[in-house]
Amino acid sequence: MTSPDDLAGVFTRIVRARPLPVAAREFAAAGVPVFPCLPGGKRPMTRRGFHDATTDPEQVEAWWGECPRANIGVPTGAASGFVVVDVDVHGPVNGFDAFKRARDAGLVEGWQLLVSTPSGGMHAYYPAAPGTEQRSWQAAPAGVDFRGDGGYIVVPPSAVVSDRGASSYRVRRISTGQAESLESTRLRDFLDPRPTPAPRRVGQAQNISGERLAAWVAGRSEGERNQGLFWAACRLAENGTPSADTYAVLGSAAEQVGLTSREVSATIRSAYRTTHPARQVSVEGPDERSGGVPRRASQPTAGRVLS
Template sequence: MASPDAAVSVLARMTEQRPVWAVARDLAAAGVPVFPCLPGGKRPLTPRGFHDATTNPRQVQAWWRTHPEANLAVPTGAASGIVVVDVDVHGPVDGYLAFERAHRAGLVTGWQLLNTTPSGGMHAYYPATTEQGQRSWQAARAGIDFRGDGGYIIVPPSTVSTGEQAAGYRVRRISTGPVSGLDSDRLRDFLDPRPTPPRTSGQGVERSADVSRLAAWVAARGEGERNRGLFWAACRLAENGVPAPEALDVLSAAASQAGLGEREINVTVRSAYRTAQPESRLLSSPVRDGAPEAAAWFGRDASEASSAPVRGLS
């Protein structure tokens, strides 16, 4: 893993006039893997995306010799030593509000660097933790994405074209206070809490309440989270002995409310049951008596899914 300070150190020294290729070279020299993305865009130019990121100076030079206007991207997580909280602003969703709530709760302090993004959002950089993996996730309704293992970010001085205009990623604030790692699991639970199953006296009542609560959670998933949420919910039902036809009936209505189509729902639920119960058959699962403990329904993660920063970073 690259040093958690390496990427921030390079970006903190960057000037507005420094070309992208020079920053790519400096990051690679500091041990931070990089790769090119489309000029004015975010899509990787390499066949395997962030998996092709490298610190090899010859490869980096060759990429930007071939694509001199390419944007610059860095894989997040263990590969680069940094993770990023991505604050989005689009339509009615204002991620700054959620970020400020999380800051008041003490969940997003300790950032190293703040960048503004072309959409008017913000990237907050934190050192990656070496003790445990930090997988990427989305909390679309809160306007917050987390870029960790399995993700990447576009870094300054890259620009993104929107219509006839182009706007850039810019370093806006460097921390002068204490820096610390981010508990990304706690942050996700705060921004997008999992449903808590009720404790009741009868197993039948408990089972019915848990299934209903899980379905309500699926129905509330926003764009970007619907498929993953449905898959996770179906896996939980499969693991806890809910017959496949019953799971399909319950989750179909919930997923439809979230905006998924019938075919997409069927494919996702079938895939979840094949994953959780390789021996199961979706349309012929036997009904099992009894119900598991309530805590088992939500016992696994759904992903497989300084000073306080303020709006405008003034």
């Protein structure tokens, strides 16, 4: 794991034009693990991707000796010691608008450096929170992603080739102030808030809109789908909604974002087991062995939470 000062130092050096093999060696020497990505692209060239990242100078020399034009990938989170807020600009979605709102709310202060990305976006680097897992997430409606544990980024002076030609990652600004850890969960809740059920009076059932929850599930991106469905199903389970009705409300929305009917049923069952551990759980879903005809499947309860 590298320190903020070491990270700033290596980026300060690569502001000057450096060949990719030299930059890869400098990152590794500063304690930042690296791995090669396809020339002109972001896809890892190694079999295990960012899990193969290393600071071993011989391995780094071998990788870039074999492919000098390979882009430089770096794992984020505890592996490298820093996390990144990825501001995207895609079509009508401009992540800079969301980043500005977060900045005005005091949620994105303390960055160590800013990097301009080939797509016109930006990477904001922060020190990883010590002793705390910060999982990667996406807030697609806001045009902002978070790269933490379980993720990686491509770093300068790498370049990406598109229809418009080649464009490089470029160091935009290096902070001279104190770098601070980012409250990533708080930022996500600000950028992509989960539906808030209406308040209830004592002794009265909570009024939860299944349609609102379904619309929220339908907006989840890859990497968020199971977790989002699980959370929404838990809210309906807590409200006393039968599991079969929960499948009817949330199933099509979850399948719309890429989950299979089997995954939907399993996730809803898990939500009900977690919320009502002493009950049997039945979920009405399509039976793939019977040509998609719905069936009712009973499962024993267990106190397991989806990861």
